[in-house]
Amino acid sequence: MVAVKKEGGPLRKRSLVWFRKGLRVHDNPALLEASQSAAEVYPVFVLDPSIDPTEDGVKIGANRAQFLLESLEDLDQSLKKLGSHLICIRGRPEDVLPPLMRELDINHLGFEFDTEPYWKAQGEKMAKEAENLGARVHCPATHTLYDPEHLMAKCMMDAPKSYGQFLKLVAKCGSPPAVASAPESLPQISKDVLGRKHSGVPTLRDLGYEPLPASERTPFPGGETEALRRLEDQFRDTRRIALFEKPKTSPTDFETPSTTVLSPYLKFGCLSSRVFYFKLKEAYRKNGKHADPPVSLLGQLYWREFFYLCGYAFPNFGKMEGNPICRQIPWDHSEGGKEKLRAWESAQTGYPFIDAAMTQLRQQGWLHHLARHAVACFLTRGDLWVSWEEGRKVFDKLLIDADWSLNNANWMWLSCSSFFYQYFRCYSPVAFGRKYDPSGKYIRNFVPALRKMPKQYIYEPWKAPLSVQEAAGCIVGVDYPMPVCDHAVASKENMSKMAAAYKKAKSESPPPKKKAKKAK
DNA sequence: CTGTGCGTTGTATTG
DNA sequence: TCAATACAACGCACA
Numbered sequence: 208m209v210a211v212k213k214e215g216g217p218l219r220k221r222s223l224v225w226f227r228k229g230l231r232v233h234d235n236p237a238l239l240e241a242s243q244s245a246a247e248v249y250p251v252f253v254l255d256p257s258i259d260p261t262e263d264g265v266k267i268g269a270n271r272a273q274f275l276l277e278s279l280e281d282l283d284q285s286l287k288k289l290g291s292h293l294i295c296i297r298g299r300p301e302d303v304l305p306p307l308m309r310e311l312d313i314n315h316l317g318f319e320f321d322t323e324p325y326w327k328a329q330g331e332k333m334a335k336e337a338e339n340l341g342a343r344v345h346c347p348a349t350h351t352l353y354d355p356e357h358l359m360a361k362c363m364m365d366a367p368k369s370y371g372q373f374l375k376l377v378a379k380c381g382s383p384p385a386v387a388s389a390p391e392s393l394p395q396i397s398k399d400v401l402g403r404k405h406s407g408v409p410t411l412r413d414l415g416y417e418p419l420p421a422s423e424r425t426p427f428p429g430g431e432t433e434a435l436r437r438l439e440d441q442f443r444d445t446r447r448i449a450l451f452e453k454p455k456t457s458p459t460d461f462e463t464p465s466t467t468v469l470s471p472y473l474k475f476g477c478l479s480s481r482v483f484y485f486k487l488k489e490a491y492r493k494n495g496k497h498a499d500p501p502v503s504l505l506g507q508l509y510w511r512e513f514f515y516l517c518g519y520a521f522p523n524f525g526k527m528e529g530n531p532i533c534r535q536i537p538w539d540h541s542e543g544g545k546e547k548l549r550a551w552e553s554a555q556t557g558y559p560f561i562d563a564a565m566t567q568l569r570q571q572g573w574l575h576h577l578a579r580h581a582v583a584c585f586l587t588r589g590d591l592w593v594s595w596e597e598g599r600k601v602f603d604k605l606l607i608d609a610d611w612s613l614n615n616a617n618w619m620w621l622s623c624s625s626f627f628y629q630y631f632r633c634y635s636p637v638a639f640g641r642k643y644d645p646s647g648k649y650i651r652n653f654v655p656a657l658r659k660m661p662k663q664y665i666y667e668p669w670k671a672p673l674s675v676q677e678a679a680g681c682i683v684g685v686d687y688p689m690p691v692c693d694h695a696v697a698s699k700e701n702m703s704k705m706a707a708a709y710k711k712a713k714s715e716s717p718p719p720k721k722k723a724k725k726a727k
Numbered sequence: 728c729t730g731t732g733c734g735t736t737g738t739a740t741t742g
Numbered sequence: 743t744c745a746a747t748a749c750a751a752c753g754c755a756c757a
Binding site for chain 3: 368369371372394623627628629630632655702704705
């Protein structure tokens with residue numbers, strides 16, 4: 208226990224706990240520490256006007272905003288059960304927090320460390336502000352399994368560029384830190400300063416969103432309570448968890464997804480990755496037999512960890528230019544390219560599987576990993592030759608689990624810009640979906656125009672004879688778009704463009720020397 | 728410097 | 743039905 212006088216006086220500890228991610232009460236060392244040693248604790252969430260801003264400054268979609276608000280609402284409820292509540296302030300952290308810290312005479316600031324450039328900078332600014340006020344700062348790295356600084360030290364600042372290398376690094380690190388218990392109680396917030404101007408959690412409408420029609424609302428509610436419920440639910444089948452292999456799951460199962468859908472809860476920190484980790488280990492022990500990385504569930508957690516480390520270690524990770532691990536590729540930025548991007552984003556490519564996936568993305572804020580692969584490949588090196596950054600922005604806006612590090616990494620992966628380079632392995636917008644769902648149930652659900660199309664044409668309706676199109680009530684070119692490109696032609700062309708871009712990069716910048724050139 | 732093996736999740740064809 | 747293979751040939755790690 209920290210020796211702090213419990214009553215009044217200069218030693219009275221007044222703690223502000225700043226929530227960003229980590230929207231949970233369980234395994235939250237910053238909150239726990241405050242609860243154990245401070246006489247006053249102020250749990251604060253700062254809701255930026257642009258709402259969870261990224262470096263693009265893109266305003267997030269309504270489903271993602273709703274997931275965030277539900278998570279905040281749930282956090283507020285949990286804090287209330289502990290005797291406190293969430294103070295939700297509108298504004299930018301750098302504008303709002305320093306005056307609040309002064310007003311409350313804060314002498315302790317606690318918040319979770321964040322690796323993303325925007326939030327890392329915000330954290331540094333606030334730590335400085337707090338220190339200027341003479342406050343102590345507690346900033347534990349609790350979003351990932353390991354403290355990224357610890358991983359960087361272990362690899363001697365030479366971050367792994369492949370998953371295999373990352374696994375070797377993790378093998379040297381032992382078990383992640385133990386899970387912290389939830390606080391037993393929190394001091395009541397009595398100060399009146401938080402009255403009118405600091406209101407509770409706003410509604411979607413407060414934030415300027417029109418409420419979504421039911422058909423376009425994500426079926427996945429936000430919040431720690433739901434996260435823990437979902438975790439328990441998924442872990443009821445120990446065998447399934449232990450034997451889980453990602454490539455064996457299906458992108459077209461949309462009623463009950465074939466994966467766990469824990470990603471949005473991990474993204475916002477409604478679920479602690481460490482809780483998930485130890486729960487997995489327990490399931491593996493119980494079941495005996497289990498799958499292994501990279502395909503296992505633990506492997507998925509390690510992919511997250513790997514990409515978080517990459518986003519932390521490599522500069523300009525969110526863009527092509529100036530990104531040391533990203534291939535420089537002359538993507539189509541012309542008007543034509545923009546038109547193709549619009550077709551893709553609005554589910555009007557004329558490839559039913561792609562359009563179904565893009566519709567699911569919009570309606571549910573979630574897509575199976577392999578469906579993400581298919582649409583990402585299609586937009587970039589597969590068919591449309593549009594920059595991965597554009598696709599990343601759309602995912603960032605619409606996915607409830609949009610996660611800066613993972614999103615960038617996966618877009619680079621699929622566009623063969625980094626991590627993965629076998630550009631001759633290309634997803635077919637027709638064959639890939641058909642392999643999982645030959646009758647096209649997935650398409651029929653998300654692309655109503657094609658509901659009556661016979662299954663032999665549902666993946667390529669433009670090939671159906673006019674009489675068949677008429678009978679299905681769907682004339683291609685009228686009721687459903689013609690394909691935006693010819694996949695066979697476009698993918699072949701793009702492969703040679705990739706070859707040229709790689710070749711150019713090689714000739715222009717020879718492999719970087721690890722150490723300074725030795726004198727001969 | 729060079730060769731080899733490997734890489735979470737491709738496709739189309741063949742037997 | 744399924745497994746093997748050609749396709750055309752990537753970068754990275756390591757020996």
